[in-house]
Amino acid sequence: MGGSSSSEQVEETETPSFFTQEELSKLKSDFETGGVEKVKPLIDKKVTDLDKTELNIAVTGETGTGKSTFINAMRGLRSNDPGAAEVGTTETTKEPTGYSHPTLPNVRYWDLPGMGTTLFPAATYLTKMKFKRFDFFIIISTVRFKENDVKLAKEIKRLGKQFYFVRSKIDADLYSMRKDKVVIDEEEELEQMRSDTVRRLVESGFPDPxxxxxxxxxxxxxxxxxxxxxxxxxxxxxxxxIFVLALPNLSVEIVQRKNEILKKHVWMFAALSGGLGTVPVPGFSFACDIGIVIGAIVHFRKCLGLDDASLQRLANRAGKPVEDLKATVKAPLLGEITPDVIVRLGWGVAVVTISALEFALDFVPVIGSIFGAGSSFLMTYKILSAALKDLTENAERVVKVAFKTD
Structure with missing residues (x-):
């Protein structure tokens, strides 16, 4: 469906960051007139705003279409995992029920009660569901989309929100076909399901669903x-x-996409470090804000599914002992991250030899020009880049072991 606006695309291309060009210019100007102390508040505010950014995804459909199972799958959970949405019960929901992501709690999936009942007639459904809070809607059905599904989609479209038609339980459909026909052409059957569903939606008034x-x-x-x-x-x-970071690690490709996003987070932490007083750390040949460094590494570890809880959820889904997954992770990444761990893993080894010329080739020229090549910013930036590379490689190995991929 619709993509990013042209202004967003320019920002993404020109500044791989969460700052606009105007904000970056202001940072540079403020630094020139007031030094680090003057730019620190804007950096602090940006980091705080990012932590507070919410993503709310509405999941709707009739009872029995698999809404709860879908919500669990998107959160990397099975039905018997702690915090999972309850499945296999009669629809009794009278209000939207939100389920937070286990690692990124600002990402929430909402199970909405069915539309078209006496409690929720179609005409007032979206108002009662507090339509504006949701970023987009997923309309789930089995076999075919019903009249209420179509009405809801048209109303969502009229009000300017995105929606997606999802036909669930395809595995059950194929199983039934195999019992009936013994041998089936799976690709052919899937294409038939798709074309039949699309045809019905076209007939219902959606020209290119x-x-x-x-x-x-x-x-x-x-x-x-x-x-x-x-x-x-x-x-x-x-x-x-945020959405990509919340995806369960089901493939190496997902891990790699998370890595690309977290690379853009590295400079945010580094900029925050550069805006604070530097502190000499025993075992380091440089000074940086070690609290920010450790906090960032712990955050990266969670996003990449390497914390204990995430590894257990992945082991449950893959049907593997969690010890098998942990055995692929380089020690001491699974324990407490301390300055000694950072030194032992060699993440800061080459930092002191970095030249101003090398720094100029990095992708953060505006922020870099503010803090300078010899600052805590550069120290933190290089340590976190090395840590992220190491964590990503470990996460890729875990996924390969979990799902037996090469």
Whole structure:
């Protein structure tokens, strides 16, 4: 569906950051007139704003279409994991029920009660659901989309929000076909399902609908990846990044996409470090804000699924002992991150030899020109870049072991 605006695309191309060009210019101007102390408040505010950014995804459809299972799959959970949405029960929801992501709590999936009942007639449904709070809607059905699904989609479109048609339980459909026909051509059957669903939606007034065929029990099959790519593509810069970081690690490709996003977070932490007083750290040949460095590394570890809770959830989904996954992670990444750990892992080894020329080639010229090549900014930037590379390689190994991929 719709993509980013032209202004957002310019910002993404010219400044791989969360600052606009105007804000970056102001940072430079403020630094020239007032030094680090004058630019620190804007950097602090930006980091705080990012922490508070919310992503709210509405999931709607009739009872029995698999809304709860879908919500669990998007959060990397099975139905019996702590915090999972309850599945297999009669619809009794009278209000939208929000389920936070286990690692990024500002990402929430909302299970909405069905539309078209006496409690929620179509005419007032979106108002009662507090329509404006949701970033987009996922309309889930099985076999075919019903009249209420179509009415809801038209109303969402009229009000200017994005929506997606998702046909769930495709694994069950194929299983039934195999029992009936013994041998089937899976690709042919999937294409028939898709074309039949699209045809019905065209007849209902949607000229060019996109339909995603998924199994929430097999998120590494069918259209689950296409759906996630579609959702990501229709979000603005900041929310797009949050959405990707919230995806469960089902493939090396997802880990690599997270890495690309976290690379753009590195300079934010480095800029925050550069705006604070530097502190000499025992075992380091330079000074930096060690609290920011450690906090950033812990954040990267969670986003890449290397904390204990994330590894356990992945082990549950893959049906593997969690010890098998942990065995692939380089020690001491799974324990407490301390200055000694950073030194032992060699993340700061070459920092002191970095020249101003090398720094000039980095992708943060405006911020870099503010803090300078010899500052805490550059020290932190290089340490976090090395740490992120190491964590990403470990996360890739974990995924390969979990799903037996090369």
């Amino acid at each position: 996109t339909v995603f065929l998924i199994s929430s029990l097999e998120p590494d099959h069918f259209d689950f990846t296409r759906l996630n790519e579609g959702l990501e593509g229709d979000l603005n810069n900041v929310k797009k990044r």
